[in-house]
Amino acid sequence: MSPEDLSKLTLVSSPAASPDGSRALFVVSRPDLQQNRYDSSIWLYDGRSYYPVTSGPGDSCPAWSPDGQTIAFIRTVRQEGQPAQTSVMLMRPGYEPVPLFTWSFGASAISWSPAGSSIAFLARRPLGQGEWKDYSKREALVIERLPPFFNGEGYIFDRPRNIYLVSANGGEPRRLTSHALDVSDFAWSPDGRSIAYVKQLEEVHAQYDELRLINVETGEDVQLLSKVSIAGLAWSSDGNSIALLMHRFERGLSSHYKLHSYNLKTGELTKVELGLDRNLLNSVNSEARGPSCTKPIQASGGWLYFSVSDAGRAWLYRATLSGRVEPVLRPEDAVIDDFSVAQSSDVVYYTQMNESEPAELYVLRGTSGKRLTSFNDDFLRQASLPRAFKARARARDGTELDFWALLPRDAKGKVPWMLYIHGGPKTSYGYGFMVAFHVLASAGIAVVYGNPRGSDGYSEDFADIRGRWGTVDYEDLMTIADEATRQFQQLDPGRAGVAGGSYGGFMTNWVITHTSRFRAAMTERSCVEFYSDWGTSDIGWFFDEDQLMAQPPWKSAEQYLKASPMTYIESVTTPLLIMHALEDYRCPVSQALQLFTALKVLGVEVKLALFPGEDHDLTRSGRPKTRVEYLKLMLDWMKGHLGEGR
Structure with missing residues (x-):
């Protein structure tokens, strides 16, 4: 899968069951590189076939x-x-x-x-x-x-x-x-x-x-x-x-x-x-x-x-x-994404995806589900995307940690690989379709991704790392990285990268300020310093206090600085690519500029890519051309520092 293949995906979403369950509306969206937009229209499944009922290009919410x-x-x-x-x-x-x-x-x-x-x-x-x-x-x-x-x-x-x-x-x-x-x-x-x-x-x-x-x-x-x-x-x-x-x-x-x-x-x-x-x-x-x-x-x-x-x-x-x-x-091994329940029957229309197949529309009648659409089949036959291998690691205290390894298809010998860290932290990786992962794997770079403590999908105690950012979550990620190289012999320990966005970007910044084991890193839409994030993020003043278990920064300056990767910036030796949208109001662009400036002053290899007109959701819903450029920058940076995978 190449970066430009983003335009070959069809996104199926927002099913709406008719009251009696005999029909369903749903939204079909396609990235249009030429127009640099997503064309979305309303489709109807009438019990036998499916077809568009509106022409778009900006139709939603049936x-x-x-x-x-x-x-x-x-x-x-x-x-x-x-x-x-x-x-x-x-x-x-x-x-x-x-x-x-x-x-x-x-x-x-x-x-x-x-x-x-x-x-x-x-x-x-x-x-x-x-x-x-x-x-x-x-x-x-x-x-x-x-x-x-x-x-x-x-x-x-x-x-x-x-x-x-x-x-x-x-x-x-x-x-x-x-x-x-x-x-x-x-x-x-x-x-x-x-x-x-x-x-x-x-x-x-x-x-x-x-x-x-x-x-x-x-x-x-x-x-x-x-x-x-x-x-x-x-x-x-x-x-x-x-x-x-x-x-x-x-x-x-x-x-x-x-x-x-x-x-x-x-x-x-x-x-x-x-x-x-x-x-x-x-x-x-x-x-x-x-x-x-x-x-x-x-x-x-x-x-x-x-x-x-x-x-x-x-x-x-x-x-x-x-x-x-x-x-x-x-x-x-799948994600039931959107769903709609008929009012006068037990019929459920839903979309389902896994890590190698984008969502399609399904229907459940009684106890058996049936797939109704096949928008992405031609692309999947052509791309032949691999499935990921699920594995487990065990933390020092015995906690089990789920992770996945997406390996390049038909790879020979040792391959470079990346540890990818999700945002949140209360979200999860697993069986959701990730475009960036398949672009990397198709270029010969394996991707390891998992759920350290702080992630969702487990107990409430597992998810609660308030006041502990950069401690148990960091240890869990390093445990996952160690176990990945032990279980998957194809992964070259000497050619490893690390990347993540939002909280995952924060953790990437934390990782490179606390270890030099990775040859290259990429941080996306990240936070590097909480003291200023508190008053410049659209949620900072209450989110940072909650997650750091702190009072406002003028009362808890030491806590904010202790939890900030910027405090440890002199330890960085890993080459870093910083990706940030100019209209990111969740993790403000000032965070990226602080990080870039500090590493330039310290003489560390660093590159800053800023994306005009985009926000915190660039990698999920940014304009198609911007997303393709982002994928190319990521790929060039990692191939340049980790080497070719095949």
């Missing part, structure tokens, strides 16, 4: 009306130098779509009312009545709230995300909520009279959510829960309870999301005991995902459906609020 007769979706039109225009569209299969409205404030998470008379959605729009002026055309940006910006969205300080309603007959959307802090999710009550929604509780303590209930007609708006973190919500069929994927920060931001029930009659919150010490979200990394509006928890027939992350896999489970739980889809 949703069936309750009677199954009409489709709603979001269309985004982008023109050079102009704000993107977003429409919520309606269409009947076989007819041309028509816009309900068009505006420049975006839209996401569209959801039909139970009666089918209106559609709710989320959008960022200023609360004031005056004309809104694009940030690039203002003489000054006057900011009074945190955060000024958010990764992937740019400046947001005066356009909070709220719930809007639009009639299914069209017209101007009506703002339902008017909060200065963001709404992140919502769900209609079964009778359509109310909407339960999740909103940021406090500006400074931005990790806290609140659960609220608003009457759609009267606007009466009450708080149900506060100081929680909620990843998803769904109503019980009788309308008496709300199911929540949530936690109360028992282990700070390292906490697992668990199933809870909020009783609207009594106001009682109950944790549903499932006997699963796993996070009830899909946290497996992949660089081959299309746009998705899939809800993380869905209700149907008295059951609640949700993902379970386990050892590099993502499974689909279901449970009742009384605590009955059972697996629905539990593949040994």
Whole structure:
């Protein structure tokens, strides 16, 4: 697989089952190198075949009306130098779509009312009545709230995300909520009279959510829960309870999301005991995902459906609020990515991938799943991508550590290899499709990747490394590297590289400031110094305090500096490639500049690649040409320092 082969992938995402389960909508996206964009359109599986029902190129988020007769979706039109225009569209299969409205404030998470008379959605729009002026055309940006910006969205300080309603007959959307802090999710009550929604509780303590209930007609708006973190919500069929994927920060931001029930009659919150010490979200990394509006928890027939992350896999489970739980889809070596459950049957449409095959659409009827699409088959036959070998290492304290080795196909003799470190840290590697890994393996460079402590997919205790960044996680990664060279004799210990992005970039920086065992390194969208990251990242002031178990830096300067690779920068001898997006608001570009400047002053070989117009998600959703250039830079750097693999 070459860097340019990115354009040969088809991304299948966001399935939406029709109410009776006989049909499904889904999104098909393709990277277009010539236009330097992703072309996405809505497709329909009609029970026999599948075909496009919209022309794109910016269509996403399909949703069936309750009677199954009409489709709603979001269309985004982008023109050079102009704000993107977003429409919520309606269409009947076989007819041309028509816009309900068009505006420049975006839209996401569209959801039909139970009666089918209106559609709710989320959008960022200023609360004031005056004309809104694009940030690039203002003489000054006057900011009074945190955060000024958010990764992937740019400046947001005066356009909070709220719930809007639009009639299914069209017209101007009506703002339902008017909060200065963001709404992140919502769900209609079964009778359509109310909407339960999740909103940021406090500006400074931005990790806290609140659960609220608003009457759609009267606007009466009450708080149900506060100081929680909620990843998803769904109503019980009788309308008496709300199911929540949530936690109360028992282990700070390292906490697992668990199933809870909020009783609207009594106001009682109950944790549903499932006997699963796993996070009830899909946290497996992949660089081959299309746009998705899939809800993380869905209700149907008295059951609640949700993902379970386990050892590099993502499974689909279901449970009742009384605590009955059972697996629905539990593949040994795959990721159940997006899913949609039909309302009047047990039919589930889902996308499934593994580490050598991008996602395709499947359907589950009864107990057997069936693959429905084959978009990537021709490319896979041509590319003949290898599967990874799963292995285990044992830490000094006996903890077992999962890792995988992706070896070049038909490699002869010893090969160079890279230890790749995932971000988060509370995400995981495993059976998600990683473009960069296959580009490296196709060039003869093996890739070793695994889940040190701090990763998701294991117990909550395993995930919780607050206050211990750069300690047990570093030791686990070195254990994985040692065990990889012992188990896989093809790996040349003298030609090893190390790389990672976000938290993985932090760990790459930590690795090269604490060992010289790697011949070359690449750090992507990374943090190197926490003292300044605290006040310049879009989440830094609360995330850094939580993960370092520290107070603000003026009260805990020593903790911030002790945890920062920059403190140990004089130990670096490893040649380093720094990759960073200029509009990365999660790990600001100042982090890359500090690292680059320090290594230049110290006389260490270093190269800095900056990517205009890209953000923290460059390797996952950056513009196609930029992603290809990134892959070429990575490949040239590693081949130049580790040698040819074949």
